Amino acid sequence: MNLALWAAKTGLDAQNTQMSVIANNLANTNTTGFKSDRAAFQDLMYQNVQQVGAQSTQNTQYATGLTLGTGVRIAATEKNYAQGSVLQTSGNLDMSITGLGFFQITMPDGTTSYTRDGSFSMDSQGNVVTASGYPISPAITIPANVQSLSVGTDGTVSVTTAGSTKPTTIGQIQLASFINVQGLQPTGNNLLTESASSGAPQVGTPGTGGLGTLAAGSLETSNVNTVTELVNMIQCQRAYEMNSKAISTTDQMLQYLTQNV
């Protein structure tokens, strides 16, 4: 079929996908620990209709060639792992990571997922769990008769129990980092999983080995920049309109042909 039509059609497709990415970012402006996505555009392969420099006769060469591009596609969506702002809360199990690293979460199937969302709470057995009820790894269980609980910047969880004046350490939160954070697979519920391209997790104590520190009583907000997203949305809409104009123009040309010949 007509290449002009198809090149413009790929443009519509790609802009449509970008709009989904922008809409998802905007929908997650209030999601704790959310990292914004960006669609990476790539031009599709070129068709070489006439090779430049090919022999036109034995003694002469074509001075110009003709290569026709075939459109565009979305090659990847990339997450922007820039730090989000920190929101002060009063929850004593709320924590945010300042710097690199992810909390480790044990999934119901026994695998480990990773998250920047530090809004933890306690379940009926005293386990520290995420909002979805998945326990943090290494597991931390809070005893029943606790009067106060605190989380240190290095992830030490200590409690003061009734009848005791000295705090006791009940657990240690550890963070994981990856060589290629872009390679982590987002799975929803604010969780990410390891993939072949992310590399294996490097686990360590917060504040050591380049890992970030923990701040208790605060949460990391989404890092979506709404102004950027709105500008992107305008650009996306206009590019979509231009591509649809290109389709209708090509259509008119073909229509003119069929009506007049």
Next chain:
Amino acid sequence: MDRGLYVAMTGAKQIMQAQAVNNHNIANSSTTGFRADGVAFTSEPIYGPGYATRVNAVAGDAGTDFSSGVMMSTSSPLDIAVNGKGFIAVRGADGQEAYTRAGDLRVTALGAVMTSTGFPVMSESGPLTVPPSTQVTIGTDGTVSVVPLGLSAAAQSQVDRIKLVNPSTKDLQKGADGLLRLKGGGKAKTDETVTVTSGELESSNVNAAQSLVNMIELQRLYELQIKSIKSTDDNEQAAQRMMAP
């Protein structure tokens, strides 16, 4: 049969190809570092017995528009934009060195630095790799420094330098994969004067207004060719009517 019919047909076909190039540019108005393609028509006389009475129009590349796009701030340390003239050297799928303006880079699990389209970025000595690290920083001259994995920010160390080149744009040609290569093959020399800015990306340089005007012009030219086919057909029919018994 009137030979004029074929001249108009060739014209219409070539204009449709030019429209395809224009539509490809429009489709890539959001592609990072994309450079718009141009089309020029050349006349090709048809030689045969006697005089070359007819001249066909043939579409050909009018090269690539190398003007700069707009800088977009992304705040990602692995996004780089080339300031002014120059290109980032990458390795194409054919193993040869090629050049691009798209600087949205990433580091794979094995430490290879790639563009988001999957082409390895070159240093002076070969494909650029970084050791396992937590933070990668790219300096204005393309110097890559990292904080090795498991160490603090004080242990920052310099790794290598991205190969930045500035060959004459006249010598560059776009390949089937959209990368630019030297027309004669071979590698361009490293240019010390080319600088990059980290945390920014360069947009496509497709001029929306110009592309839309081009589109209208090509549409009207196309209609002109069709009109010409129609007139030739009308002439033929009139002749047949007169000759009819």
